Amino acid sequence: MPPAPVLLRTERLTLRRFTANDAELAGLHHVRTFFEEWPDHIEGAEHGDVEYAVTHGAWAAARR
Structure with a gap:
C-alpha cells in the first residue's frame, strides 16, 4: 500500500x-x-491566503 499523502503546512x-x-x-x-x-493585518491580505501541497510520491520522484 502506498504511503498516505503528506501535507507540508x-x-x-x-x-x-x-x-x-x-x-x-x-x-x-x-x-x-x-x-x-x-x-494581525498583513499587507496584501485582501488577495487571500493560498495553500500549496506536495505528495510524498511527487517529492520522492523529484529527488531521483
Missing part, C-alpha cells in the same frame, strides 16, 4: 517574491485560495 508566511511559478518549480501544486480573518 505553514501559517502566516509572508514572502513577497514567492510566486506560483516558484511553487511549481519546487514541486508544489496550488490547492486553494481562501479568505480568513486574522488578528
Whole structure:
C-alpha cells in the first residue's frame, strides 16, 4: 500500500517574491485560495491566503 499523502503546512508566511511559478518549480501544486480573518493585518491580505501541497510520491520522484 502506498504511503498516505503528506501535507507540508505553514501559517502566516509572508514572502513577497514567492510566486506560483516558484511553487511549481519546487514541486508544489496550488490547492486553494481562501479568505480568513486574522488578528494581525498583513499587507496584501485582501488577495487571500493560498495553500500549496506536495505528495510524498511527487517529492520522492523529484529527488531521483
